[in-house]
Amino acid sequence: MTHGVSFPADADGRRSTTRAGRAVVADALRPVDPVGALGAEQETAWRSGYVLHLRRLVEAGVAGPDAWLAIADAGLDAVRRTLVVAADDGSEAPLSSLATAPSKRTLGTIEVLGEGAAQVELVLPYRGRELRGADLRAQLDAWVARGVMEPSVATAVGLVIDHPEWLRLEGRTVAVLGAGAEMGPLAALLRWGATVAAVDLPRPALWERVQRTARAGAGRLLVPFDASASEDGSFGADLLAEVPEVSDWLAALDGRLVLGNYLYADGGTHVRVAAAADALATRLIAARPDTALAFLATPTDAFVVPREAVEQSTRAYSERSGAAKLVGRPLRWATRGRLLHRAYPPAADPGISDAIVPVQGPNYALAKRIQRWRAAAARRDGTLVSFHVAPSTRTRSVVKNRALAAAFAGAHRFGVEIFEPDTANTLMAALLVHDLSTELPVHDHPWQDEAYAAVHGGLWRAAYEPRSALGLAAALGYASART
Template sequence: MSKQSDEGVTLPEGFTGSSFFRHILEEAMQRYPNDFKDIKLPSRKDFKKSYGETVVRFEAARVNSKLRSEIAKYMVRRTQDQLQYKSPIFTGPFTQYMAGNSKPSPLETIDLGESEGFKPEVPFRGQRYEGARLKDLAELMLQEHQITKAAAKAITWISREALNDDGCINLKGQKFVILGASAELAPTAMLLKAGASVLWVDIQDCKSFVDRHKGLSGTLYFGEKARNILLEPQTIGSTIEAFADGEPVHIGMFAYAAGASQEWRLTATMNGIVRSLEPSIVGSVSMLVSPTSPAVMQPEDLDRAKTMHRSPPAWQGVLKTLGLLNLENQFEKEGLPVARAIVPLQGVGYQAAQYISKTLAAEVFATQGVSLDGDAKPLRVSANVAGITKTRSLQHPVFQAAFLGAKTFGVEIFEVQTTQALSGLLLLYDLLNQDHKVQDDPQQLFAEQVHGGIYSRAFALDPMIRIATVMGLAQKPRLLLKILS
């Protein structure tokens, strides 16, 4: 992906990811002063140091407001309206650029054959759970406080649905667009195993992806001029419409790239691409939300966290007495608790992407629909929390050390294959279960959480990670050399 930025989608002139995030928060506070009257925004100089607690309290104020979805729409709109696009033939507002016309990229296809259906299974701790055993996995993870009741219900539903159809799920005839199709946690392989027609949008070559994965079926589409999300958003939009050919398509937004606020620019651009489409062709929108975001905790996790805080394990009690672990893992305002799960090391731009262009954007899609103007036409949305996972983006030695120490706090760090599988099952539930509707209660949109225990622990995540890192370094001292080098 292009860096910030010579060409393509950029932040407004003069802004960094940090300052633009603060700017959007400030605009919302000015627009809705009564809802945010208790929020004190740090100065521009101090924002990076203390943004975590600020964003948690901001979200607590928003979700407890009667105008929560209106505020979300305002913040998403203000982000989209201020992005810029630069190229040799156009420089100006991103929304203006996306309103223009572009020829779709010619599409090539790879026919992967007929599908026997996708057989749902999840690898976890050396075992493979499939069929009726998926219910056992859901019950195990719920018992260990790693997932919410809503997530357990979804996994159990999928196991029943598959058993009703010879143990398989078939998506033949359904169209999917995957923005960031090669991303480690994208559901691309699962969809193709289920026989779907998939439009590949990614700078990585889809042919090497096909070579690496066995058992694919359905049809894979790709356009050579519709691959780079930051550079070619207009062409990607027109190519999606050509691929849809008047039929509804499911759009997944999974692109990721670190550095230079790319994560935020990518997520905001993917939102802009979807919002530029003819609303009638957008059947659903899906994405994954990071667990290190200010999520509203579910009642079962809140109860567990409060119990743990009152009676922590002895060694955690000592750290609590010493003041090393004293901040509770949630901030409560009028009954809706928001998790203190932000990890500052991941960067302000990363958090801005997760909060504004995922959490808030998902709520807007679910309550308002594709267009930010006119009457609401709610969309089917899948926006579930995925657990902390050993992806390439978390190969930093600090995170590696923290992963080693996390088990002492009862936090599960998932393998990529496990998160892929669990997230895929939740996605299928959200799209296939016609009784699953969230537009009347936006809080239910985020109820399916695979958090691995970070929302059910006693203490805020960041200080917990710091202590886990020290524990991990004690177990594996050579990681310290990597940190210092």
């Protein structure tokens, strides 16, 4: 039986993710693009047609900061009005009720102290090596030169290299939602000696692994614990059903809180946990206004990108090899321009990088968009927000999809680098440390906040529009896997 944060049930008891997702996107567009809102409302093939409407959300916001923030506010409001809290008896309450709902149990805290020595400098694992100091700076510069990341990444990580004392995040407690996630910062932060509050489902195997990671590190791990439960289910909490409990537990911890959302789930559950995490953030900031928020955005989304990215992509398209030009022309002709076309109009300023991957589905896209809306709204309201585009990474949740795994295997042929989990999560943890340790730049438009220190893997600066090369990358990836 569905319980906790959920999609609303219709008269027949069905909980349609399509109906809810379409309504949220339409409501988000309505304040600035009523025609786009109508288009989303009337989309009859949502599971394939959603890509157009998710891109339109970005296009409509480029007009100005007010438009961007109006979309974010309307989208978050639509999530609160559309999703519900389902009780075991089948009744439903508004999602907004979680702001004041009482806890049904009190979570205690188990503390696990690391037994290792803290890393006193930033070390990045990469292709079997451990990069530090000058070698790490050289790799960052190489990534920037190849267009794998924005130049601001090298600047930010360079400051962390210069200030290894930042790594411990003294005086802060980082709450990691999705403690077992491969892309989360838990392992890196514990290696550096930080304090981490871990939140994840009550699964014994998961908590055994997390606690082993803590003991191998040098930090302080805080685990929610229910002394009244049986031993097998004593650690962890189900955020879908326990937003008040998790909020009250985190609010009582020492140190300045950082709420980091690294949650992932399949299908519609991803939207549910994104909405639950957003309700948790709202409640926690009300209780502790100095709480900071942290997010990792997926690169397979639509983003506004700076003129410099457009220029590098344009150069890459103009300078592609003779063989690429020879193959590309008939492919574009045969597919009516769908394959291997340029990423941007040459003079675009800014450009829009549309790297939405249809196979990931509308629920994944909406869940990640909820995080972007919250980041923009919270930053506007004065909350410290660490938000970065993270690279495509060979996590278990991604490579179990054969089509995506094949596309990843062939991506390097189109200027895109796919990262290994230990490289990606350490790099993104270093950016989190930077953001919590220094004053972040102030930008004129919220899209520039999203583009700041983005590690997109090359999707923004490669020669071709990502979807126009995805199928060929997958075909080449399948071929290489067979050889």
